[in-house]
C-alpha cells in the first residue's frame with residue numbers, strides 16, 4: 001500500500017460500523033465530527049486529491065470489466081445526497097457511472113418482491129452504480145410508516161413477528177451473493193443532526209432559488225425524527241457485514257461529508273485494485289504484424305509510424 005492509500009484507510013476507519021456491533025446513533029456518532037481536518041480549505045485540497053484518485057481507479061475498473069461497484073447512499077431529508085454525488089463523481093468518466101434514485105414504489109413495482117426493483121438497477125461489470133436511496137428504504141421508511149407495508153400485499157408468512165430481522169438477513173444474503181460475484185458494495189449513511197436539518201430547511205425557504213427543493217412532506221417526516229433514528233440504528237446494527245460494511249458519514253458540514261464519502265469510495269476501489277488488461281506474447285506478436293502492414297501503407301513523405309515519430 002502506498003502512503004496515500006494508507007492515509008485513506010486510516011481516515012475512514014472512524015466511520016466504519018464494526019460488523020456485529022450494536023449502534024445507537026445519538027450515542028456513537030457525532031454529525032459534526034471533523035477529526036483533524038482544520039479548515040474547509042484544507043478539506044477542499046483533500047477532496048481534489050481524492051477525486052483524482054477515484055478517476056484513476058475508475059478508468060481501470062472500466063477497462064478490466066470484471067468488477068462493479070455499488071454505492072448505496074442513505075440519509076434523512078436534506079442530508080446532502082445529491083450534493084455528495086455531484087461533488088464526489090465530478091472527475092469520473094460519465095460512461096462508467098449510473099445513478100438511480102428510488103421513490104415511493106409504483107403499483108407495478110409493488111407487484112413484485114421487495115428487492116426486485118433494486119435488482120433491476122444494479123451496476124454492470126466495469127461500472128460504478130449509485131443508489132440515491134436504496135433497498136434500505138424497505139427497513140427504514142417502511143418500518144416508520146407501517147401503512148406502507150400494508151400496500152406490499154405480502155402473504156401471511158412474510159408479515160408479522162420477526163419481519164425486520166428477516167429482511168435484514170435477506171438483504172445481507174443478497175449483498176453477499178453480489179459481492180462474491182464481483183460487485184463491491186459501499187454503504188454510506190449521511191448522518192445529519194436535527195438542528196442542521198432545521199437550518200437547511202430554512203435555507204431552502206429563505207433563498208428563492210432553492211424554493212423548488214423545499215417540500216412540506218419533508219417537514220412532516222421530521223416529526224418522525226426519533227423513529228428514524230431508531231430505525232437507522234437498527235439497520236446499522238444488523239446490516240453492517242464483513243462483505244458490505246456501513247460507513248456513518250458526519251454530514252453537518254457538507255464539505256466534510258464529501259471528503260469522507262469520496263475517501264470511502266476510493267478505498268473500496270483500492271481494495272479491488274483493478275488493472276488495465278494486458279495481452280500475452282502471441283497476441284502482442286500479432287499486433288506487431290499488423291503494425292508492419294500499417295507502416296507499409298505510409299503515403300509519400302509521411303513517417304512510417306507518425307505516433308513514434310511525433
Ligand code: ATP
Pocket residue numbers: 077082101102103104105132133137138141142148215
Ligand atoms: P430529493 O433530494 O429530490 O428530495 P428524494 O430522494 O428525497 O430526493 P423525494 O421524491 O423527495 O426524493 O422522496 C422520495 C420518497 O420516496 C422518500 O420520502 C422516500 O422515503 C420514499 N421511498 C423511497 N423508497 C420507498 C419505499 N420502498 N417505500 C416507500 N417509500 C419509499
Ligand code: MG
Pocket residue numbers: 077215218
Ligand atoms: Mg426529498
